[in-house]
Amino acid sequence: MDQRTAAFQRHRSRLFSLAYRMLGSRADAEDVLQDAWLRWNESDTDSLRTPEAWLVTVTTRLALDRLRHAKVEREAYTGHWLPEPLVEPLDEDTPQDLLERADDISVALLRVLETLAPAERAAFVLRQAFDTDYAEIAALLGRNEAACRQLVHRATERVQEVRRQQPVDRGAHRRLLEAFAAAAAAGDLAGLRQLFADDVALVSDGGGRVSAFVHVLRGAQRLAQLYYATFRRAGDAVRYVPVRVNGGPGLARYFDGRLESVQAFDLDADGRIVAVYVQRNPDKLRAAAAALSQAG
Structure with missing residues (x-):
């Protein structure tokens, strides 16, 4: 594995986690990662001081673009839309376990996130799941920090009821x-x-x-x-x-x-x-x- 590939693989789990939370679809998240890899492979990575930040930025923007298209498609979806589940044998640890054991990727929560506008969803995921500071979120979304704080606040209010329902034990x-x-x-x-x-x-x-x-x-x-x-x-x-x-x-x-x-x-x-x-x-x-x- 060359250095460029190794660097991408080092951050792949986090990038998948981000894309999946944004899209609620394993297939779409994998497509986003493939596109991110192609851009990474074609970029001048030697000059990057923080490859992870570059990859998170590209993945977020690709996921946002795909989410906007998905929103239109899902409006015509037949019946109730539920996320594509991440399924693993109960007693087997897999790379998907790096999604932080996933209190915040429950099916109930992803259904609520589906009701948010794309920018709200992105701001919420970046802040709540990855503790991204508001300056970075603002740069990613092309908005000021105050607007991003408001996006996160509105989204958080929407998901509070779901989080209260999550079992502790x-x-x-x-x-x-x-x-x-x-x-x-x-x-x-x-x-x-x-x-x-x-x-x-x-x-x-x-x-x-x-x-x-x-x-x-x-x-x-x-x-x-x-x-x-x-x-x-x-x-x-x-x-x-x-x-x-x-x-x-x-x-x-x-x-x-x-x-x-x-x-x-x-x-x-x-x-x-x-x-x-x-x-x-x-x-x-x-x-x-x-x-x-x-x-x-």
């Missing part, structure tokens, strides 16, 4: 999902009902490629019956596997050995499920299926 989160997987696999309707908060909500993303619910499903009894109906329909053909989804415990659901969905869950303070995010879009499951297949 990951061990309890994992144990609850193991109990949920067991109840779903056994068709235990009462057991499923007890694990849901009364006002639980389920959001699914099929992307127009596969079936998904047009509306958000709400209510513990309704969701318990949904998973029970899946058991009655599929029986032993359905299998739930605990995995890590965006840094936290989640489930991969298989039908006849094929990855059908990746599911992320939010818990309340009482340790009950308050939200379920079901990613069914095959385009957004391709990388997850490959990663889990390689892990065996």
Whole structure:
């Protein structure tokens, strides 16, 4: 590996983390990194005092440009949009773990970030996830520091509610999902009902490629019956596997050995499920299926 490549690889994890938080898509983040690499490879890097700052600047601007185009495309998206999940075997450390174990890349948070204007999202990510000072943010966004502070303030207000909902005890989160997987696999309707908060909500993303619910499903009894109906329909053909989804415990659901969905869950303070995010879009499951297949 030559010196130029080694320097890029040294910062690659941080650059991917930045691009993914900006875009909510592994594929788009990888495309941004590829473009950043091409520009890095063509630049006069020998004269750079701070290669990391140069790479962060280029990656941010490329991600911003891609995000503006994605915003237009996602306005025409079929059904609910959920981020492309980062999925890993639950007990295996991978390079994606360098996303800081990811309290701030949860599916719930990324959904909120999707509602922000591109500049707001960039300012928030740079400040909150990477502790970038306001002078640097202003230079990156072409705005003054006061305007950038306001962008971060507005974005922070939008995400506070989501952050308050994030579970503190990951061990309890994992144990609850193991109990949920067991109840779903056994068709235990009462057991499923007890694990849901009364006002639980389920959001699914099929992307127009596969079936998904047009509306958000709400209510513990309704969701318990949904998973029970899946058991009655599929029986032993359905299998739930605990995995890590965006840094936290989640489930991969298989039908006849094929990855059908990746599911992320939010818990309340009482340790009950308050939200379920079901990613069914095959385009957004391709990388997850490959990663889990390689892990065996």
